[in-house]
Amino acid sequence: MRVLLSTYGSRGDVAPLVGLAVRLRELGAEVRVCAPPDEEFAQLPAGTGVELVPFGPPVRALVTGAVPVAGGPPQRAAELVAAHFDTVAAAAEGCDVLVATGLMPAGVRSVAEKLGIPYVYACFHPFELPSPHYRPSLRPGRPNPPEVTDHRALWDLDAERVNALYREPLNTHRASIGLPPVDNVRDHVFTDRPWLAVDPALGPWQELTDLDVVQTGAWILPDERPLPDEVVEFLDSGAPPVYVGFGSMPMRTSPDVARVAVEAVRAQGRRVLVGRGWAGLALTDDQDDCFAVGEVNHQALFGRVAAVVHHGGAGTTTTAARAGAPQVVVPQMVDQPYWAGRVADLGIGTAHDGPVPTAESLSAALSAALTPGTRARARAMAGVIRTDGTTVAAELLFGAVHGGRAPV
Known part of the structure; x- marks a missing residue:
């Protein structure tokens, strides 16, 4: 055939x-x-x-x-x-x-x-x-x-x-x-x-x-690629970080989204792993609690982070759910607001109100996603995904x- x-x-x-x-x-x-x-x-x-x-x-x-x-x-x-x-x-x-x-x-x-x-x-x-x-x-x-x-x-x-x-x-x-x-x-x-x-x-x-x-x-699509050595070193050097990445979204409405995200994650006392993506996110300073990555194996990475902050694409939502990682969805367009709603309805994360986060609004959404109850529901969902x-x-x-x- x-x-x-x-x-x-x-x-x-x-x-x-x-x-x-x-x-x-x-x-x-x-x-x-x-x-x-x-x-x-x-x-x-x-x-x-x-x-x-x-x-x-x-x-x-x-x-x-x-x-x-x-x-x-x-x-x-x-x-x-x-x-x-x-x-x-x-x-x-x-x-x-x-x-x-x-x-x-x-x-x-x-x-x-x-x-x-x-x-x-x-x-x-x-x-x-x-x-x-x-x-x-x-x-x-x-x-x-x-x-x-x-x-x-x-x-x-x-x-x-x-x-x-x-x-x-x-x-x-x-x-x-x-x-x-x-x-x-x-x-x-x-x-x-x-x-x-x-x-x-x-x-x-x-x-x-x-x-x-x-x-x-x-x-x-099964991904068998190992994580880069420098990413593994960062993950092993402290508590699980929060991953922030917006995939193929250019994030034109939020040109300072990297700074906002880093501030929001630090406000929760967490380390930050920034995914560059098509928005070209970059580190805002040289402190050792932040690390930036390019194209990596999300299937391997998401199981090692405290939460995933993302745009709400179907693939990222599914990958994070399979990994049992709590999610914060900052929806930008098309189907993403619906996925944000599904994540919130299932109790496996939170939906940010609107596409333009501030440090305060993102920190509040992240605070809710990092609760023990949300993590427990996210882990339970991981066993359900086909x-x-x-x-x-x-x-x-x-x-x-x-x-x-x-x-x-």
């Missing part, structure tokens, strides 16, 4: 897909992964035998503003649609099934249609899928009318925004390969049977929707190709 996995997004979109690719290879499948050409993403499948096909412009440059996009979101959407019909279509030749994730992959299902192979849409947080239980995240376009508060009505407006960005380029390319036009791009991409690659304890899917959602569990999501998804794909129920 030959499988193409396609995504466009940050590390939180790429790593789970590589995790699935590794499991598929272990089960005997040939796998290609289409992903952004960022150098750090290219390192993820190193040594796994998974072929990585560069797709679209580098994400980090777009997120950090290093490369501004002329024409804004509509131009970016049109370019990504074109890349689906070009790069992804070429990579899909000879494949038996196609899986798409990440930033609205308009065009991938069309490639599968043209090739006559099954197509699966998967997402890494439940809040992306239309539901009466919550509001959609904001997209580029006109703001919601303040008088519209019904969730279903807001999801209808969400579909209109997706159409405004993607429908014209998508239908132009579909016509070029002999396919009929699509009226509702979002629902066409999602299908009526999307996959939810999220741990059911952390992000359960609530029923009573029009979707037949398949929740596989999180797709985890690790077989990639196996579940791989078996479903084998079934789709070899006589089981096709995803679409």
Whole structure:
């Protein structure tokens, strides 16, 4: 069986897909992964035998503003649609099934249609899928009318925004390969049977929707890398520190977030381990209670810290929960406020009120996360998180190709 996995997004979109690719290879499948050409993403499948096909412009440059996009979101959407019909279509030749994730992959299902192979849409947080239980995240376009508060009505407006960005380029390319036009791009991409690659304890899917959602569990890429010697030395030199890192978030609204975080952690009498990330966080002084790290194995690191302060990405939230580490979520965008709410509801950490922390507000949130009760709940949650999501998804794909129920 030959499988193409396609995504466009940050590390939180790429790593789970590589995790699935590794499991598929272990089960005997040939796998290609289409992903952004960022150098750090290219390192993820190193040594796994998974072929990585560069797709679209580098994400980090777009997120950090290093490369501004002329024409804004509509131009970016049109370019990504074109890349689906070009790069992804070429990579899909000879494949038996196609899986798409990440930033609205308009065009991938069309490639599968043209090739006559099954197509699966998967997402890494439940809040992306239309539901009466919550509001959609904001997209580029006109703001919601303040008088519209019904969730279903807001999801209808969400579909209109997706159409405004993607429908014209998508239908132009579909016509070029002999396919009929699509009226509702979002629902066409999602299908009526999307996959939810999220741990059911952390992000359960609530029923009573029009979707037949398949929740596989999180797709985890095992990380066997040892921690750097200097990190181990810092960890061994005192009490467990608090890790502070915001992943792929540039943190433009909080340019002094490193100083704020260090002050907040020190106010709790704790040492600090700062993750540089795409915000480029750095130490604010040369005191020996602080240490800065770049790209490291979070699966190994989070089990050795007192708490994890982060942005609330699905991957970081899941990794911290698996490690039994209390969390403080400072949500910035999209699904992150929802993950902050889940962490607070489960009692395994706290949700910071808003995306811009002060030393006082972050210290207060951290104080609550460091209580014995929160740590006990976080450790208990670690025993609940499932690790077989990639196996579940791989078996479903084998079934789709070899006589089981096709995803679409």
